[in-house]
Amino acid sequence: MSSLKLFHATEVGVNEVTPRLAEAEVVVQGLIEAHMDTMLGVMFLSSEYVIDCDGDGGRIDSLGIDENGSPVVVEYKRGTDAGVINQGLYYLSWLVAHKDAFRALVRDRLGATAASQILWSAPRLICVAGDFTRYDAHAVREHRRSIDLVRYRYFGKDHIGLETVASVTGHSAPSKRTRRCTGGQPPTRRQDGALADLAGAVDEALLGVGDGVTRVQRKQYAAYQRLRNFACLIPPQQTKLLIYLKADPKTVDLIPGFTRDVTGLGHHGTGDLEVQLRTERDLERAQDLLRLSYAAA
The missing domain is CATH 3.40.1350.10 (Trna Endonuclease; Chain: A, domain 1)
Structure with missing residues (x-):
């Protein structure tokens, strides 16, 4: 009960x-x-x-x-x-x-x-x-x-x-942390080092943001969901990671170079709020947004 x-x-x-x-x-x-x-x-x-x-x-x-x-x-x-x-x-x-x-x-x-x-x-x-x-x-x-x-x-x-x-979730996650969010493709040299570590840290943060989170891997993105997606993580792109969240962009103070309203714009995954991560400090700044999106899912 x-x-x-x-x-x-x-x-x-x-x-x-x-x-x-x-x-x-x-x-x-x-x-x-x-x-x-x-x-x-x-x-x-x-x-x-x-x-x-x-x-x-x-x-x-x-x-x-x-x-x-x-x-x-x-x-x-x-x-x-x-x-x-x-x-x-x-x-x-x-x-x-x-x-x-x-x-x-x-x-x-x-x-x-x-x-x-x-x-x-x-x-x-x-x-x-x-x-x-x-x-x-x-x-x-x-x-x-x-x-x-x-x-x-x-x-x-x-x-x-x-x-x-x-x-x-019915399928197991890849065993190596640096390969969790590469969209099913082998990591390139560009994805090695700091950016690959950041991808692993983001993965852990999303899986740990609340109870009942599962990850679904597609070729173009990794989706994190309760019943619904609350975050979609795009594989590393040159110098940054992109996360798309279900948080309403209208309720967020958008910061150029960090958050962007992508409502109506085509992109892989789901969510109208784009968050750009370049360092683990950016991930710390994004924690409240992750929790907000988790609550909205």
């Missing part, structure tokens, strides 16, 4: 808003599917997707694709259900074994370009339920898949809260 408490403040005091479960699983599913991009950082593709696996059929509650191009299976339970993880993993395995079917779905919904950029190395399962047990949280850490356990609660008539209980 979540320990989160919500209070309604009035002029005469505060009243606790009692959390509650949805009346039915379909209520949660319908709300999240209608606002999946905002709530989970996932582009909604299909609801109740019918599969046939060796004669055993089934329905995937929701199918989507996230900001990094990773396929996403979303499963819902009204309350606590010990089977939700295994059920979701069954569907995720089917999806990986039937890439052409998912590719065709993406092509029909989002076009050929999106279908050609699917990140099959990092498929995700998101389980949304009223609660999870400590055994559920332990179990996901034993799997090789990327899994997010998300607890929901309704508060009053108009509010719903989502809380990440556990989040694991």
